[in-house]
Amino acid sequence: MMHYDVVIVGAGLAGVTVALSLPPQLRIALLAKDQLDLCASDRAQGGIAAVLSADDSLAQHVQDTRVAGAGLCDEAVVQHIVAQGPASLDWLCSQGVAFSRDAQQRLHLTREGGHSQRRIVHAGDASGHAIMKALHAQLRQRPNVIIHEHMLAIDLCAAPDADAGIAGLLAFDQKHFCQKAFVSPHVVLATGGLGHLYSKTSNPACATADGIGIASRAGAAMRHLEFIQFHPTCLALPGAPAFLISEALRGEGAFLRRPDGTRFMPAHDARAELAPRDIVARAIAHEMQTHGLDHVLLDITHRDAAFIEAHFPMILQRCLDYGVDVRRDGIPVAPAAHYSCGGVATDTVGRSSVPGLYALGETACTGLHGANRLASNSLLECVATGRALANHLAKSARSVTAPKSTDAAAAAEVRAQIDAQAVRMQLQTLMDTAAGLLRHGSTLERAGRQIRQWQDQLGLPARWADSLRERLELRNMLDAAALIVDAALLRRESCGLHQRIDGT
Template sequence: MLHFDVLIVGSGLAGMTLALHLAEHRKVGLITKKNLLEGSSTYAQGGIAAVLDDQDSVEAHIQDTLVAGAGLCNPQTTRFIVEHSRAAIDWLIELGVPFTRDGDDSDGVSYQGFHLTREGGHSHRRIIHAADATGEAVTTTLGRKVCAHPNITVLEDHIAIDLITSAKLGETGKRCYGVYALDKLLDEVETITAHHTILASGGAGKVYLYTTNPDTATGDGIAMGWRAGCRVSNMEFIQFHPTCLYHPHAKSFLITEAVRGEGGILRLPDGTRFMPEHDPRGELAPRDVVARAIDFEMKKHGLDCVYLDISYKPASFIQEHFPNIYAHCLDLGIDITQEPIPVVPAVHFTCGGLVTDLNGQTDVENLFAVGEVACTGLHGANRLASNSLLECMVIGRAAAENILKTELASIPPIPDWDDSKVTDPDEEVVLSHNWDELRRSMWDYVGIVRTSKRLERAQRRIDLLKEEINEYYQHFHVSNDLIELRNLVDTAELIVRSATLRRESRGLHYSRDYPDMLGEAVDTVLTPANY
């Protein structure tokens, strides 16, 4: 049995922000499914939105966020996060994150000598970035700090199975005491207790067939929190990034929003530009608008993809601003300085999640959720580009400050994981089959455009799959694939149930049966039946 003052599940920007803000005063454990830097934060390309330039304003950033969120953003949350944006960036600069320096093309818009770019939905240049690999630059810098801190213990190759709660111990109330986690290298389940537990495990992109997310994004924290008694909100709002590289040898490679922000044009195969016909903002419209426009054009013309063209810009500009995209595409035989990039929409971000307050507190005492796993109300019905990393830092710091003000609660005796009544699986084909069927069903029936009939079909398949998966879970030893599949099917059900309840089209949720947006914006909130 392991014990920490604070246990953090997930090692992305949210998890590492918490760890570094807590470690001076608390013994921190941080568990991660693979290695420390393997997660969605590392793969973030575009940058971090913040009010940094004197010509920009908090009110403008708030307004842009509210417009993108289609009336569903929480105004208090939005203001809190935007007002703390500059402090978050200053903290990263102080830690030594190598953001891109100002250049000749900045139009005089910079912050402390760092270049600011613009992305879809933003009315100003306010995105601070490290070329086109911001996430990697940020997480690598923070990762070095985390590994060097004596009060932080990093447990790699550990996947949380379930939260240890008062309900599991037969107690009254709703409290969390840690997690049971599988050490994948030793193939042993460990009991890890903590006075405070934070879910910072990211989103659920892998519930869909095509996604820009890494393989770790399997909705673990959302599913565990739901099973522990937490409410979830707005799970129907799944953001499809408009521009994922379309190539048989490119897996989940994102073409950052900043390509369009710096002048990239979306074209049909014959070179025709189509975005102005869908929205007056053209390529700078919010992601949901652009994704639906691409989906419409692909279906209308029977296309496998459309094309994002920035080749009219000087080659030196492209190589300087998008060095990683340029190099990756060139490896695949695509010279983006000479030809357009084939792109398709793919699942990118989970806007909903576990309901929390501005301190990251969930409905379960001593359990917090920060980052993509949580629903603070910032993103509403559609996340504004580059607001996600900002949310990780601002809410992460607020959660840390709240935890440091709280006394360490007592922990009752915790039983070890009991697997005495299960056996090794006789065959694992059921896992791979159910994994594929679930993700394909979600893609086919709960995608960019939805109907009531499609949602009903998805729910029927999920019901059958959930029954099979739970039966498998009850009879066989846990494995990484089984744990992830169990979490995926729970998360898929939450998405479908939420989408079924929303009888309108708003933001990322578009229904052919309910194409109009209602006058009142209301959150979709699900509460576990057994609480």
């Protein structure tokens, strides 16, 4: 049993921003499920949205966010977070992040789908890696931040008083095969997304809805879980991972074409390739279904080769690794699960409905994204809310005594054991069909019944080292899937990322 002032679960941009922004006198535990740099933030290509140009304005950024969010954004939250853009970038620069700059050494701004202006600050086409490399280097210099790698969160610890919220977190040390209890008045869930609920995803392997599962079992309120964003352009080659092909290619003029060369986006939306992601993803899915295709092509070959090499070096190299030369060839792409716009319901400082529990980044839902996330708003949200939470925690006087229980194994029911790997694959196929780009009420109902059956059958293994990770991940995935299906059933009308083909 270890005592800390703050426990942060997740080593991506949101969690690390909190750790770096807290006062040095606080003792902080930062838990990474795998090694420190394995997180979705490290994979982000596009960048961070902020109003920096004289041609731009906060009102335009707010409006673009509102339009992309299909009217379900929280207006006050949008205005608050968008206004934090310049300060968030200043903070990142002060941490040593090397963003791309123009000939005058000003931050270079690019444009992405859904944005009316150039406002995306980036580091080539590997912005997330540049950001996280700099922040992780800063983190290792903070003696008050104790980094626990290969630490798998299990569940929150309840305070002795039933109404007092949480008192810490239980975790499984994957290196030493033992359970550990992190006692703390403040637990921050910044565990990333839930992309591996689906068979194709741009997310790293650790994105198994852990924060949603853990928070839901503690009774935290959820919001907008029906809105799952599928990135429209992920690499679609047999044997290759669903590598994300940045929105910035379309921002810099790339066209979407059928394999025969026909451009199709103008027929789907007046904004063509610069339409928001939900529209582009559904347009691609429509073209694939209509014409019997397993992919379409993203074509930027009309741009100068030197421009492509300078602006998209990582994408160029990754595609070359799989035999595709972006300078001469169209890139085979198809939609893949990418981002959850919903999550644990929080305010703009990350507070959940459970005292002492906070959520940030993709794990949380502040109301910024509404029914569809505007490109590059997510990294902005991570920094803005992470810094705000650190400021809040620095002033908080909440205290706890030892938690009511620190033994997850003893508390677990003994239930029938199931093949976790087989059920995981079946769950992914089920979610593709029932809660993917298109949804139908009867299909969602059948999915809900099957998920509940799996939940009833799942049990923890007898020994801590015996397949515990895959079962804990599956438990979180099933809990999150049940919540997503329920939310999708409740919203009968189509809106943003949620399309009910039987709805109103």
